Amino acid sequence: MTYIALLFLFIGIELIYFKIADHYNIIDKPNSRSSHTSITLRGGGIIFPIAIVTAFFLGYVSWAVVLAVVLVAVISFVDDITPLSQLPRFASHAIAIGLVFYDLSLFTQVIWILPIVFILLIGWVNAFNFMDGINGITVLYAFVAIASFSFLSINQESLPLLITMGLSCCAFGVFNVRKKAKTFAGDVGSISMALFLGYFMIKTILISGQIGYLLFLSVYGIDAVITIFARIKKKENILEPHRSHLYQYLANELGYSHIVVSLLYSVIQLLINAILIYSENIGKLTLPVVVSFLLFQIMVYVWIRGKVLRKVNLQNV
Template sequence: MVYIALIILLVGIELIYFKIADTYNIIDKPNSRSSHTSITLRGGGITFPIAISIAFFLGYVSWAVTLAVVLVAVVSFIDDIKPLSQLPRFVSHFIAVGLIFYELNLFSESIWLLPIVFVLVIGWVNAFNFMDGINGITVLYALTAIVSFSFLPINKASLPLLITMGLSCLAFGLFNVQKS
């Protein structure tokens, strides 16, 4: 029952956000580098920091992971409204990856490995953020990964978080998956 309420809440938040985005002209006009051909509302990924915050309050996820996701989401949202230089985006990604490293206790690993993993993870975050608006590509592979992870016995304790994030993918995907 909690998950049904959550999906309804997330879809409702998307719809309310889209009304606000339309009112305040938070749009992406296509250009030569765009993957879309028509004007598109920006910021629909608002479901993800909301879902992770709900998961935090329900005790499904740690403060460090929640803060990492919310930090990247806030900076990305600001960038959607008014383009930012690379520095604030890089700093937010650097802090977020540091929080994830803290959560996973990776700072105790070999010192030579940390910069390599930092660069790879920051690159992944940027690729994920870049691809998120392209006709459902990112949300569909994220949902596929989440569903796959949920079947692994090692993730049994994380199942409520995986379901919550899967539902946020479904809510986002309803509005992001389009015909090419």
């Protein structure tokens, strides 16, 4: 199957899903915490787990990774329709991460590595899900990550898998990257994509031995972590929906276009990734450089967030 045919297949599947979602009223209704103002079909991100199942039948990915992504996708899709308690969601994430560990042979590593990687993956999956709030941000950011992984020579054997997942982003983006989105990813999309990106991040680090590639996802990571700390400082429940991310202040309080903000996040991450790849190619991506670069990103983010919050507060006076 050619990649063009695969793209049109994914678009066709999305159109079929829209009919089903419309019939069964699988929708997002705007509320005080939302960044959208009109009723929108939920769960269009179902194309992401469908894409990885397709990749499996084409021989691009192992059964363990497919089972992990499909497991979190199914539980998340049920949660999109009928909210579930924390237990089944956490259990599905834990089992899925165990499958990822199995695929990457992490169970053969020293035991103390496992809880660290487990916590990082759990945190990443939830951070990625929390960041899914405005049109285009999830799919554009995911596409940048996939493109960055694809550019690394060490990932050439996985290129068909990465292209397949990238095509699913393109298909979803047709209906999401617009002023008025036709559909949102839903938990089924954001969590399954987060798990896939987390899996591929660990795989890339293991193959390359380069911890600096963690910064391929640093824009989301920094925004998520600092927002969590800010909410804890305000004594807010960090598990409840909110509008406290920097991108939400930009899109909601300051009124910037969703697409402009989403492109801003994605382009900044793309530039960071290009710097990382170049630094590695010239042999300069050492641990001190990685740590310094991360601290620099954090300082810039805090500075920008402070300026934006001051502007928001002035508007509310």
